[in-house]
Amino acid sequence: MDLEQQIEMIKHSSWFDAEWYLRAYPDVASLDMCPASHFARYGWRVGRNPSAAFHTRGYQQQNRDVAVSGVNPLIHFLQHGEKENRRAPAVPTSEHRVSADRAAPPAPKQPQPSAGSLPDDIAQRQSLQLEHTQQLLEHYFRRCQELELRQGAPGDAR
Numbered sequence: 001m002d003l004e005q006q007i008e009m010i011k012h013s014s015w016f017d018a019e020w021y022l023r024a025y026p027d028v029a030s031l032d033m034c035p036a037s038h039f040a041r042y043g044w045r046v047g048r049n050p051s052a053a054f055h056t057r058g059y060q061q062q063n064r065d066v067a068v069s070g071v072n073p074l075i076h077f078l079q080h081g082e083k084e085n086r087r088a089p090a091v092p093t094s095e096h097r098v099s100a101d102r103a104a105p106p107a108p109k110q111p112q113p114s115a116g117s118l119p120d121d122i123a124q125r126q127s128l129q130l131e132h133t134q135q136l137l138e139h140y141f142r143r144c145q146e147l148e149l150r151q152g153a154p155g156d157a158r
Contacts, residue, residue, distance in 0.1 A: 003040060006075050010050065011036040013078055015088065017051035024049070031138055042137055044072045046130040049091045058089035 001009075010016045011034075018035040022028055025048055028038045039050050047057045054074060060067035063086060066076045077088055 001075070001079075006072060007034070007037050007040045009078055010040055010074060013050075013074070015050055015054045015074060015078070017053075020051050021048075027138060039074070040072065042134050044074060046134040047127060049095075050074050052091045053088065055089040055091045055095075058092075059086075062087065062089060 011018075016036060016039065021035040021039060021043075025038075025043070028035055028043075031038065039048065042048075043050070044056050049056050054077070056073050059073040059077060059081075063073075063076075063081070066073055066081075069076070077086065080086075081088065
């Protein structure tokens with residue numbers, strides 16, 4: 001299944017809540033990007049949840065085969081997990097911060113932790129690296145949009 005098919009599957013799934021996703025991750029709203037597309041391309045990779053009803057990392061923790069496979073956990077659940085009677089864990093209340101108090105990620109130019117300050121746990125290190133990668137992708141996406149707008153501006157002879 002290609003990425004566009006995955007995005008369509010996510011959009012039409014009762015497990016994806018676009019409004020919740022935008023409230024939970026306001027940085028996505030600032031990208032002017034389809035929430036389902038963001039989740040399919042980047043969000044699940046950094047452990048973002050498609051709704052309060054589906055906990056991405058929780059599903060991976062319960063299903064190590066899914067975590068190891070590197071597939072989008074929601075796509076796996078929709079294609080296989082439901083049929084196999086796998087459980088979709090809800091987002092824990094402690095993580096369920098759907099409000100404006102969730103800050104957008106820092107700009108990618110901020111210094112990253114030095115090697116000595118990285119966690120010893122490999123999963124935590126991978127999580128930090130994925131979060132940083134997400135920040136960079138969003139930064140470059142915004143920058144590309146800015147450049148496209150400038151090139152298309154009236155009177156721009158470029």
